[in-house]
Amino acid sequence: MRAVPRDQMPVVAAWAEEHAAPLHVHLSEQVAENDACEAAYGATPTEVLARAGALGPRTTAVHATHLSTFDVILLGGSRTRACFCPTTERDLGDGIGPSRRLLGAGAPLTLGSDSHAVIDLFEEMRAVELDERLATRERGHWSAEELLRAATYDGHESLGFDEVGRIEVGARADLVTLDTASVRTAGTGADTGTAVFAASGADVVRVLRDGVDITPDPADLGAELDRVIRRLLP
Known part of the structure; x- marks a missing residue:
């Protein structure tokens, strides 16, 4: 910036x-x-x-x-x-x-x-x-x-x-799937209200980019992020 x-x-x-x-x-x-x-x-x-x-x-x-x-x-x-x-x-x-x-x-x-x-x-x-x-x-x-x-x-x-x-037809298939039965989302209706007012990033269980499943392993993702941060902020 x-x-x-x-x-x-x-x-x-x-x-x-x-x-x-x-x-x-x-x-x-x-x-x-x-x-x-x-x-x-x-x-x-x-x-x-x-x-x-x-x-x-x-x-x-x-x-x-x-x-x-x-x-x-x-x-x-x-x-x-x-x-x-x-x-x-x-x-x-x-x-x-x-x-x-x-x-x-x-x-x-x-x-x-x-x-x-x-x-x-x-x-x-x-x-x-x-x-x-x-x-x-x-x-x-x-x-x-x-x-x-x-x-x-x-x-x-x-x-x-x-x-x-x-x-919708013609849009890119960049999508995420949420767990609607986690400790945060269970019993909240499994609807848009669940996504907005109950879910967190930890409830994302699947990630698609252009229709291709690119879901990372949460443990690997966290470990890699930790390595990068430690390298940048020793």
Whole structure:
């Protein structure tokens, strides 16, 4: 990830448009970021991007935590995507972003992991709804189906892969199978609610890539990851 000077943002945005490439930017993750931007440019980070022509369906605003009402209007009106990373945002104490307001304004939600606090997209999915509950003291902001779409089709599309993330004729057969009778998922209905609100990465029992079974042995996978981390962080 590189910082792009403000005067070069239009160049980057134009290149992304010309090459039909996705454009991702970390946006308003922390209050201090907004304050510094306001002091330097007299505008929020979202407003700076809008003036540079960097918002739009090809752009994904990662974090989008501390937004003004006008920021939400700009992101939604341009159909800019918002990529929430809830486990990172709570680990760093960044705050809770306006996920539902962004979607209501027209900004599709996607999900990601921006640190090594947790690497589990199942946890990211349910965290969006659970964080909204904490912020509002109300339940029922996001359905399991909406969150599953954010983690699959909408997430893939934001990366430029619109042929994956859904099960239908013509889509790539990149699939996972979940154990619906583990200690986490047993008795939860074996439905989308199970996937979003009960399962974890440990419940993935089969992985297909282009229809080919590439399921790793969990013991081998963990051991290899441990070796790599130890090599990088002696």
